[in-house]
Amino acid sequence: MAEIKVPVFSESVSEGTLLTWHKKPGEAVKRGEVLAEIETDKVVLEVTALQDGVLQSIAKQEGDTVLSEEVLGVVGEGTGAAPTAAAAATTAPAGTPATDLTAGPVPTEQSAGGTATHPDDLTRAPATERREDLSPAVRKIITEKGLNPGEVPATGPRGNITKADAMGATAPAAAAQATPAASSIQPAATVPAGARPEQRVPMTRIRARIAERLKEVQNTAALLTTFNEVNMQPSMDLRKKYQDQFVKKHGVKLGFMSLFVRAATEALKAFPVVNASVDGKEVIYHGYYDVGIAVASDRGLVVPILRDTDGMGLADIEKAIAAYAEKARSGKLTMEDMAGGTFSITNGGTFGSMMSTPIINAPQSAILGMHNIIERPIAQNGQVVIAPMMYIALSYDHRIIDGKEAVQFLVMVKNLLEDPARLLLDL
Structure with missing residues (x-):
């Protein structure tokens, strides 16, 4: 007999919600097989079997609140068998419909x-x-x-x-059942004029935590945003020229995000206060560069962390971002993936955003916002030309970052992206 326990939560997580059981009592389980999923306010955790056997019983139902290392059920010896729908009705816990x-x-x-x-x-x-x-x-x-x-x-x-x-x-x-036979058609119920349907759905733990953190930032930090624009033509030319060789050597495409991560990292080195955080009346200057990349998922925005970006090449960054994106889509991001971070980057341009004022990810003090690339006329060397332009934004905590530092940080990011050879030559 082996108890199925809730995984150990991080210090910042006190409880979770049991989302789904993937097995029913009486069914055979294999070592390493996913038995249940638990949602915390950060990630969805998978609970796996520690041995082969049969799921003997479950102690928690879907929707129940669970604590770290709490017992969810018991796996015992045996071979077990997948019960039929009728048998499932007798083996499932009270209140669980047969299926x-x-x-x-x-x-x-x-x-x-x-x-x-x-x-x-x-x-x-x-x-x-x-x-x-x-x-x-x-x-x-x-x-x-x-x-x-x-x-x-x-x-x-x-x-x-x-x-x-x-x-x-x-x-x-369900659609077939919704259309009754002609002999049983009844007059439709009269809907009051002006009636509009509504749906009330509780927030998931992750969405509720996102809302709580964002509101906390607004109430605590002195938020301010500065803007600039980047001519993306040099970066686009770089990608076009070396894309095939890059893919052949590294097995991943060269995207804009890796260029932005490298440019932001160099700017953080030049302006360390942008990489700092506030703790009460103290400012913590971090001697490392952990950049969070905002990734959209079905459960809301998540921000996995790229560690020590000052030591990562463009290929390393692209591979790490691709891996995190896949984990986010499949709901397999861990709390360790999103712990920490000294700075963040968010790309609203993926969804067509032209300009925005992103909110910092506490306890960080700044976040860089990327936006859509639009061809528009600009003045260049005394002539009007059409160029692919992107607005970029830096939201920052004005309590420790002055406007001068914020503007100079953003200008440095702009200059590096408009002359990406400087990133490769470390200039």
Whole structure:
């Protein structure tokens, strides 16, 4: 017999929420297999089996609050077998509806659409494909609605199903049941004039924590933003000239983010207060450069950290960013991935943003905002030319960073990007 325990949380995390059970009592489990998922206010953690055997019992239900190292269930010896839908109704804990096992675990709470899922609907639902690229949030919605992932239109950047895709999709079985036979059609209920539907959905732990931290920053820091613009043509020419050789040698594409990380790191060296943080009435100057990269995920904005960027090359940065992006999409970022950080960069241009005033990621004192690249006329050597321009923004804590330092920092980033050879030659 082996107890299934909640992973040890970091010091800044006190509790979590049990999102999903991937196994039911009586089912066989293998060592290393994911049994459950727990959401904290930072990441989604996977709980894996420590031995082969059978899931004997569970002590916590989906939606329950759990503490660090709390017992979730027990795995015992045996071979076990996948129970049928009928058997699942008897082995599942009280309050858990029976379901077709091919559709995965089914929470007892209401679905994202606001309507509780009926057990009979689930047992009649068609078999559901298993897809490993589904995030925990998307998988939960698909399970609750009885959807087949293969039939859900995907609009994600890599052909993946987003949360919005899952929430907007309708199960074929549910659609068929929604259309009664002609002999049983009843008059439609009258909707009061002017009535508009509303949906009340509780925040996830991660979203609630994001909201709390951002509001705390606004209430504490003296936020100010300075802007500049960058002619991206030199950086674009560099990418175009060396892209094929870069990919052939390093196995990853050369993007703009690595250039921005390198430029920001050099500027942080020149203006160390931008890399500092406030602790009460003291200023902490960090002798290292850990740059956070804001990454969008189905659960909200997350900021994994690139460690010691002063010692990283462009290929190292691109590989690390790609790895973090994949972990964010699959919900596998760890608390260690996002701990610390002395400075952050966010790229709203990915979504078409022309200009914004990003909010710093406390306890950091500054954040660099990238935006969309737009071709527009500029004056160059006494002539009007069309150039690919990007607005960049630096939001900073005016309590320790003066306007002069902030402006000079941003100008240095601009100059390095407009002459990227200086990054490669360390000038």
